[in-house]
Amino acid sequence: MPSTTMRGLAAIVLSVVCAAVAAQTSQPEQKGQRDEPGLHAHEGTAVAGKAVVVVGHASVVNARGERALASGASLAVGDTIETRTDGYVYVTTVDHGFISVRPNSSLGIERYDYDANAPERTIIKLVLNRGVVREISGKGAQAAREHYRMNTPVAALGVRGTDFTVFTTNNITSASVRSGGIVMTPLGGGCATSGSGPCEGANAAQLFADLSDKALQVTRGGTHPVLLDMRLTPLTTEGAGQKAEDSAAHASAAITHVDPGVAPVELALPLNQPDTSSSTPQTPASPSSPANTITPPAQTQPPETQQIFWGRFTPLANLPANTTLADLEQGKESIGYLNPFELVRIPQPDMVMPQQGAFNFSLTRSEAYLINNSTGIATAATIGNAALAIDFGTRQFTTSLQMSANGTSYNVRSFGTVSNDGKLQSDFAAPAFVIGALAGKNATQAGYIFNQAVGTSQQISGATLWSR
Template identity: 55%
Template sequence: MRARFDLRVVALALSVACTTGIAQGTEKIDSIVGHAVAVVGSARILSARQSSPIAQDATISQGDTIETGADGYVYIATVDHGFISVRPDSSLTFERFQYDAAAPKQSVIKLVLHKGTMREVSGQGAQAARDHYRLNTPVAALGVRGTDFSVFTTADTTRADVRSGGIVMTPLGDSCLSSGSGPCEGPAAAQLFADQANTMLQVDRGSTHPLLVENRLPVISPQGAATQKSEDNAARSATEQTQGGVGVAPLELQFMHAIPEQTPRTVTPAPVPAPDPTPAPSVPAPPPKPEAQQVFWGRFAPLASQPADTTLDALLQQGSQRVDINMLFAMTRTPQPDMVMPAQGVFEFGLQKSAAYLVNAAAGTAVPGTISNASLSIDFGKRAFTTRLDLNASESTHSIVGRGAIGNDGILTSDYGSPASIHGALAGKTATQAGYLFLQSIDSKTMAVGATQWAR
């Protein structure tokens, strides 16, 4: 049975937030972030003094951290007329929140999303002082362009999408330090705006530039449409009421899991922990493990004194997908149900492994060759690829050239007019691996046959 908030309690909480904001008028607010207008499930507030459950209409101050459990949600109406939602299994710190109602451009806001998911509708402070707004995650820094956006992060990956306005995202590193304030600009930064539908920005630990990828995975809103609807209603209520209008009470604040109806409760502060005289030194996060190889090829036909490669047979029996087969080679790919290809950008891949032969089918001969000057370029915006390489065999060099299209499933297929027949596949979480088999006629009797493996 779906649980509902008591709308009268939510409306009263929003009214208190509104009255507080009006009473303060143009006074400068140095430490108050806002108020918790809705609290559901397991959620705590960690301050310099104590850790305790969050109560309805609790005051959130600069320096506080909001932590939610597996069923926890916290909606916050901020003093600069904005809205923040902290979703389940998340941790968000208000490292700095200084809003000057008399001079919003002087505001300074810095948040840290340690893990999980949050949504923010930027308030007047964030919109007026964009050069002084920063949201850090373990791997990225975000700035705003007057925005309604959501962010999901783990220790190694950050993804963000935009409902209105825009954001700028930059990987943390030497040119963008977590200790900084304001957005990190420059060649390592990328922007995303609301008119770029069904896309999101992604930064992985160690990457030098954000990827613009298809937003077809439920990572930004894992709790589904019910969460989105409740956030929309609460955001509208919070922003309209704190701006002094009548406001719109949330029509429906529901969640997909069953929770008991909220009842008033007495919050008992947890004991104040004794200070640690010797804080433990920070330990840097370990580097992410490289992705396992997911595109494989082997020579299925025996050649000269060399037997056929039986590795692919075992892979196929384990559920690997067959990509292609030509007169000498076969290729397989690990199933890719979660692969997300970049939505735009041209990326260069480097050759990792290859094998090639000059085959004379009439004579029954195959002369081994070596590959050099290899390149593979993929334009994800156009879903097209171009490739070339030199095949050196029998004291001669032959240029192998191919071009073609990339399907939605990441399969590479050469165009009709391509000199080389190319068939292959992309693989990896963000399409960082590739492989293809090629055939190209050298003369009326000789055919170039080969297999390649690539990475970016």
């Protein structure tokens, strides 16, 4: 279980990366990305991206020397990012990709030519000298996969529209894939470090996300990558800060509209790099041959169990109550009362809400009544044209419903705020009064109860459940 300090760090990192990425992506894209406001590098160099988060000790080395790397600094062609044992750097690239440089790592930017008007002409060349890097391909890398290359001391890697992680020393390189795919080839022979794009041919091997428990590995002097169980590679060491990186990647992808092929929901890749000073080549588990691997369709995840509930705890003039408070609240958290309903949810200690992006929810269940305040008579109503949108960046929600009863339709509309613990509360000026909550591992469920006056003697009351 991550410590309180690490959870705090994750929250800080996430808030910083959201703000920084939003600032970066609000700027217009320029051909070559040399003159983009806020992304100036030293004169005569093309900007490759921005260090949106820097934690611990990190620096940039180039022809001008070495300088400490700070959050918000631009990164240019010719720069090498260096991290120490406590250093992490999160980079958003000019083609809207994401790179995490982990501790004890060195990543050089040899070439980064990106034209937003013609992304298929992109040319990218990176050099991982040592350590661990995770990358989610941006628009340019996805559009021009034949012009993307990452060199290590012993291997060349190409991408297939990808979220992947690479570990390297001077003598061994391992790579794993979460989404998309990679092609890896030992350097030497027909695969030279001076080349651009992936090295194809008999010495190449591919790895796709359907083998997420495997890694490709090249050792110095080897003629072909081998396929290993992830448990045998240095990529398997998990760190307590893993969630911070995952959240930063989510934020970057959400803001910049990166589509790595499969959304990086729960990455099993390490944030902390092991000490590489004593790393030795692992015994191959099984050889890999040049593969015409086809990525299978993404597996559909089973839906989460319902975690938000409501009950009508008071009788109406013509309807009995359908629950008691004690039964409804047993083992659950009370969100609020709004006569004649109460809303509760299962406690959500592990819920992680998105920090950026607007999401639309779909109505899954509802109950509503038109109530005559003078007589107390309640008429069951139907709900249609339902909409609920939550902007997690601004922590605001908007909702609307069309309710029909006795042959008449009524429009219900509300808006308000979302608290840090996922509770919805309508603004004072909203037409309908709403009390609600979010639930689920990634806030994929929502529910609220509402009340809206109709004229001087009637009101609309109801309860809803939603999912996304």
